[in-house]
Amino acid sequence: MPKHLSFEQLIAPIQALDVRKTLYTILQRFGIKTTTWQPGDPTRTTLQAVSLLHSAHTYWASNAIRMKFLQLAKGDWARATAKFDYGTEGNSAQPAAGNVMFANSTGAPMVFAPEDITIKYTKTNADQSTSVYTYHNTSSLTVAAGGSLASAIEADSVGRASTLPAGTAVTLSPAINGLTVTVPSTLLGRDEESIQSLVNRAMLAHPAASRLSPAEVYQDVALRVTNADGSLICGKVRVVPGNPVRVLVESISGGAIPGDANDVNTPLGRLNVAIQTKAVTQGVTAVVQNVIILVVGLTYTAFVRRDSQYSDDQVKDLIATSLYDTFSELPIGGFELPTALVDPSHLAGSRWVFLDSLKAAVENPTGPDSNVTNPVFKAVVTTDYAGANDLLTGDGVQMQLGQVNATVVRL
Amino acid sequence: MIVPGTPVGGGLDFELGDTLADPVNPARPDVSNGQRSISWLDTLLGLVPRWLKGRVSLDPTQCGDGYKVLTAAGAIWDEQELILRQGMLASFPGFGDDRSLDLLGLQRGIVRGPLETSAAYAERLRFWRQVNARKGSPWVLLEQVQAYLAGYPVECRLICGDGTATSPATRYTLAPDGYLYHGEYLDAPNGTAVTDTTPGAWDWGPQEPGSPFLPTSREWLILYGHPWQRDGLWSDPGLWNDLDSSDNGPLGTPLDPYQGQAKNPDRTPTYGSTAAFATVSGLLGIAASWVPPHARLEQVIVCFDRTTFDNFQPDGTYNLPGNRDPNALYWKG
Numbered sequence: 001m002p003k004h005l006s007f008e009q010l011i012a013p014i015q016a017l018d019v020r021k022t023l024y025t026i027l028q029r030f031g032i033k034t035t036t037w038q039p040g041d042p043t044r045t046t047l048q049a050v051s052l053l054h055s056a057h058t059y060w061a062s063n064a065i066r067m068k069f070l071q072l073a074k075g076d077w078a079r080a081t082a083k084f085d086y087g088t089e090g091n092s093a094q095p096a097a098g099n100v101m102f103a104n105s106t107g108a109p110m111v112f113a114p115e116d117i118t119i120k121y122t123k124t125n126a127d128q129s130t131s132v133y134t135y136h137n138t139s140s141l142t143v144a145a146g147g148s149l150a151s152a153i154e155a156d157s158v159g160r161a162s163t164l165p166a167g168t169a170v171t172l173s174p175a176i177n178g179l180t181v182t183v184p185s186t187l188l189g190r191d192e193e194s195i196q197s198l199v200n201r202a203m204l205a206h207p208a209a210s211r212l213s214p215a216e217v218y219q220d221v222a223l224r225v226t227n228a229d230g231s232l233i234c235g236k237v238r239v240v241p242g243n244p245v246r247v248l249v250e251s252i253s254g255g256a257i258p259g260d261a262n263d264v265n266t267p268l269g270r271l272n273v274a275i276q277t278k279a280v281t282q283g284v285t286a287v288v289q290n291v292i293i294l295v296v297g298l299t300y301t302a303f304v305r306r307d308s309q310y311s312d313d314q315v316k317d318l319i320a321t322s323l324y325d326t327f328s329e330l331p332i333g334g335f336e337l338p339t340a341l342v343d344p345s346h347l348a349g350s351r352w353v354f355l356d357s358l359k360a361a362v363e364n365p366t367g368p369d370s371n372v373t374n375p376v377f378k379a380v381v382t383t384d385y386a387g388a389n390d391l392l393t394g395d396g397v398q399m400q401l402g403q404v405n406a407t408v409v410r411l
Numbered sequence: 412m413i414v415p416g417t418p419v420g421g422g423l424d425f426e427l428g429d430t431l432a433d434p435v436n437p438a439r440p441d442v443s444n445g446q447r448s449i450s451w452l453d454t455l456l457g458l459v460p461r462w463l464k465g466r467v468s469l470d471p472t473q474c475g476d477g478y479k480v481l482t483a484a485g486a487i488w489d490e491q492e493l494i495l496r497q498g499m500l501a502s503f504p505g506f507g508d509d510r511s512l513d514l515l516g517l518q519r520g521i522v523r524g525p526l527e528t529s530a531a532y533a534e535r536l537r538f539w540r541q542v543n544a545r546k547g548s549p550w551v552l553l554e555q556v557q558a559y560l561a562g563y564p565v566e567c568r569l570i571c572g573d574g575t576a577t578s579p580a581t582r583y584t585l586a587p588d589g590y591l592y593h594g595e596y597l598d599a600p601n602g603t604a605v606t607d608t609t610p611g612a613w614d615w616g617p618q619e620p621g622s623p624f625l626p627t628s629r630e631w632l633i634l635y636g637h638p639w640q641r642d643g644l645w646s647d648p649g650l651w652n653d654l655d656s657s658d659n660g661p662l663g664t665p666l667d668p669y670q671g672q673a674k675n676p677d678r679t680p681t682y683g684s685t686a687a688f689a690t691v692s693g694l695l696g697i698a699a700s701w702v703p704p705h706a707r708l709e710q711v712i713v714c715f716d717r718t719t720f721d722n723f724q725p726d727g728t729y730n731l732p733g734n735r736d737p738n739a740l741y742w743k744g
Contacts, residue, residue, distance in 0.1 A: 003493065007510035010498040019487060026483040031472040043480055050484050057491060065498030069511070070518040203518055206540055212547025215704045241704040242623025281547070283627075284705040 011072065013062040016048075016055035023047050070199045078195045086202035091232060095155035096162040096189035097138070097253035100170075102151055104143035106178035111142045119153060119181055120173040121164055126314035133162055134173065139258075143179065152258065155189055162189035163324055166295070167403035185295040186401040188254045188328050190235075213281040215239045218247050222288075225274045233257055233267045236291075238332035240395055244285040247275055248332050248396045255400070256290040291332055291398035296391065297384035298323065299405040300362045308375035312408040315375055318365035320404065326361035327401040334393035346390070353391040353399055355381060451492060452485030505533035512536065519543075522555070522697055525669040525690065526562030547703040549630075553585035555697050556632065562668065564588075566635040570613050571706070572627045580613035587636060615709065616730030628706045632698060632744070635714050638668050639686045641740075683740045684713060691742060698744055708744030715739060 024034045024047075037044040067077040068085075082088045100119070104110050119135040134156045141151040155162035164170070164187040172179060201223060208220030222237040235252035239245060249271060251257045259266020264273050272288040280286045304315055334353040342348045362379040382388050384402070393399060456464065456478070465475015471482070501507030504515055512532055516523055519539035523532045535542075535558060545551045553567040564587035572580040618629065670678065670687035679688035695711065702708045714720045716738035728734040735741060 004508075005494060005497050007501060007508050007514075010494055010501055010507075022487060023483045026486060027479055029471075030474070030479040030482070032476060032479055043476075047480070047484070050487075054487055054491065058494075061491065061495050061498065065495070065501065068499075068502030069514045071514055199518075203520065206543040207520060207546045209540075209544045210546040210548075212545065213703050213705060214546040214701075216546070218704070239704050240623075241707065243625045243628050243705040244623075245704045246623075284703075 011062050011066050011069075013059040014055055016051045019054045019058075020048060020051040023051060070202060073195075073199075075195065078199060082198050082202040086205040088198065088202040088205050090195075090198045091190075091193040091252075093158040093192045094190040094232075094235075094252050095158045096135070096164050096187040097154040097251070098152065098185065098187040098255040099150040100153050100164075100187070101148055101182045101184055102141065102143050103148040103180045103182070104145060104178055105180070107145050109142055109144050110176070110179060111140075112137060113140055114138055117153075117176070117179075117181075118173045119170050121168060121170045124313075126311060126317045128313075131161070133157060133164070135164065135170075150184075153187070154253075155187075158189060160189050160191045160321070160324070163187065165320065165404070166297075166401060184402070185255075185293065186324065186327070188324055190253070190328070211281055213245070213279060213284050215241075217279045218245065218275060218286065221274050221279045222247060222249055222271060225271045227267055227270065233271050236332055236398075238395075240333075244287050245280075246395070247279075247286055247288045248291055249288060250291045250332055250398050254328060254398075255293055261288050289396055292394075292396050294385070294393070294397050294399050295402040296399050297402035297404070298358065298381065299384070300379050300381045301407040301409055302362055302376045303378040303409050303411050304375045305377060306410045308410070310375040312410075315365070315408050316406045319362050319376070319406065322361045322365040323358070323401055323404065326357060327399060330399055332398050333395045334391070334397070334399070351393045351395065351397075353393055355383070355386070355388065355390050358383070450485070451488035452482060455481055455485040455488075504536035505530065520700070522559060522693065522700075524559040524561040525693070527558060528561075531558075531561060546701060549583040550585070552632070552698065552701040553583060555701050556634075556694065557585055557587070559694060559697055560634070560637060560669075563638045564636045568633040568635070570631045570633065571629075573613070573615050573618070573629045582613075613725060614727040614729075615725045616727055618730075622707070624705075624707045630702065630706050630708045630744075631710050631712060632708060633712045633714055633720075633739075635717050637686075637713060639684045639713060640666065641715055642680075642682070642684050686713070695742065695744065702744075710744055711742040713740040713742065 027034050034044075063074055063077050066072040066074060067081050070078065070081060070086075073081055079090055082090070102117075115136045115138075117137040121133045121135070123131045123133065125131060135153040136156060138152045138154050141149055143149045155164070164183055166183055166186045168183050170181050170183060172181065201220075204216040204220040204223075207214050207216035210217060218239045219237050222234045223232075225233050227233055232252045234249045234257065235254065236250040238248040240248060249257055249268075251267075257268045257271065259268035259270075261268050261272040263269040268288065268290065275286055275288050300319070302315060302319060304310070304312075308315075310318070330353060334351045336349070336351050337346050339348060346352060359379055359381045362381050363376050364374060365376060366374045383391060385391055385399075391399065459477075459481060462477075464478040464481065466473065467478055468474050471479065474482075497507070501511040502515070504512060509529055512529060513523070515536050516532065519536055520543060521532075521535055521539055542551060542554070549569045549571060553569055557565055557567050566584065566587055568582060568584040570580050570582050613631075615629070615631065618624065618626065666685035667687040667690055669690040677687065677689035681688050681691055698708050698711065712720075719738045720736055726734070732741070
């Protein structure tokens with residue numbers, strides 16, 4: 001009878017040492033005294049080489065077997081399955097983008113065409129070296145005399161490194177007399193899409209084939225719509241049940257999607273047309289709505305072990321990255337408590353961002369499973385929105401990280 | 412076989428003479444006439460010159476050292492072929508074990524019933540594309556609910572629309588054995604949408620104020636033929652789920668046949684019936700997943716007495732719990 005292996009046995013690679021032990025066990029059964037082999041013995045050396053080769057092959061085989069199980073597939077194997085079985089490709093790294101505030105202190109209006117303004121952000125790294133990131137305005141703007149205006153900019157580089165933190169001091173390069181720029185909310189750059197995110201999107205693909213408007217079709221269509229240049233428009237979507245169905249959308253860089261839902265020449269209009277033509281079925285209406293951005297400032301005190309090898313700046317850097325990740329992963333509208341957990345301060349149907357999740361981001365800046373390397377052992381976190389309480393949000397509200405006041409205390 | 416991480420000698424069940432029969436079809440006739448089928452080992456031994464193998468004997472311990480070393484090396488490659496072969500096949504529903512089925516079910520969006528057999532679940536997973544392509548249809552919701560409750564002849568009925576005079580409710584009924592006609596239904600072939608001819612035949616009551624749904628988007632799921640029983644009233648003495656306390660356990664013996672299975676070990680009871688909390692959660696989860704966002708599943712109605720329930724149609728006040736048919740239990744969707 002054939003041997004039937006358990007699934008765990010099928011997907012586990014085998015280390016070279018285990019292969020060698022197996023080879024030796026077989027040979028001992030055959031009566032060969034492997035213990036008499038000296039180092040350098042041709043047979044022993046050959047079997048070691050065979051063990052290494054075989055082990056390497058089991059790693060390859062393990063990945064090949066895992067490939068068809070999206071929850072287990074790794075790296076390019078997962079990307080291949082997502083692409084060829086589910087028609088879903090991973091999103092490339094995205095530049096930080098969003099609105100900053102331009103202020104004109106002169107007595108005359110200032111008019112700029114797209115890419116007229118270059119903003120320079122000099123970031124001091126944890127090792128005290130500096131990195132310079134530049135950003136350009138993406139649309140025409142006129143800043144009235146003595147006035148200010150929020151307008152969109154985009155980083156010239158991609159990835160999380162291009163993130164522009166709220167409240168950061170930036171300069172214009174070259175300087176424009178009388179024009180200053182402030183950053184009211186964090187502009188997030190995104191790295192290449194994670195495998196987990198890609199898998200989650202891939203799993204929407206087949207329900208989205210239905211012409212009967214299940215929730216997945218709205219999500220799938222929204223997340224695939226592109227601008228004329230092929231760039232993605234929507235990074236996050238939430239479907240609120242009802243008729244009309246409300247499709248709440250957020251831009252790929254974490255803010256409102258520019259444009260007008262009724263103007264097909266704008267990104268929001270393109271998205272709306274796609275939803276109406278590809279997702280909505282007879283008898284159903286849907287409205288596409290931008291998220292409402294709520295900028296939340298955060299203050300924390302992180303208590304760090306005195307003997308930690310991380311400098312204070314490195315700790316702050318880690319925490320900043322952790323907070324960016326946490327905020328960028330917040331679902332639109334936050335979370336609704338399960339009925340069983342509703343209490344007088346969290347009423348049924350209300351939606352929340354929990355302070356504990358922000359505290360966890362500060363207390364575990366090196367990840368949830370890194371107790372040994374985590375320099376932070378406790379943190380006190382408050383927000384300018386709700387103090388030391390959970391943050392009440394709403395259906396279409398998307399919280400963005402505002403200015404962070406950080407204190408590191410060594411104990 | 413090679414068990415990863417196993418110490419020397421432990422777990423090794425490789426034996427000379429193991430056949431590498433087809434794992435897909437163990438019953439396949441042994442075309443090798445009782446001999447081991449061609450394998451990496453055979454190929455390896457066939458490729459090398461005779462002098463390298465040394466003496467060949469039916470007793471492996473009497474063979475030459477070259478033969479023994481080559482046999483060991485070939486054997487592990489045969490083992491690896493077995494792993495690769497079964498591993499690749501495991502991604503096809505029905506060829507792997509339950510763990511692979513669970514993973515396939517997760518990525519294909521098909522939930523397994525607590526009593527559903529592996530074969531039946533594998534069959535459903537093979538048609539996942541077709542099922543997903545109909546997601547949003549009342550029939551697909553009924554199919555998924557019925558499959559989840561496999562093991563009992565559960566009949567599922569979905570009523571769509573709140574049955575006002577201007578928009579009569581539509582009833583979809585899925586019989587236990589599929590889309591078959593049942594005499595007690597309205598005089599139409601089962602499997603077709605049956606529009607109530609009498610406006611008001613299904614008149615639940617008004618929607619909650621401010622509901623974003625259209626009256627025609629309201630849905631009710633009715634279950635007949637399920638294995639659950641009434642579990643008394645709130646005022647009854649004893650504990651919930653206490654119909655059978657012969658084991659003197661604090662919760663009594665679970666009376667939900669879907670409960671206590673390997674897939675559903677939670678013993679938490681519910682109030683009003685013998686249905687277990689985990690079973691109800693699973694059922695409502697399926698409903699939430701398969702009802703489209705433009706519709707709202709108002710209630711899942713667990714019917715204990717079909718005759719009285721079918722005769723006792725909602726009278727427009729069922730939104731008030733006190734006015735509902737006592738021969739049924741109501742779970743908010």
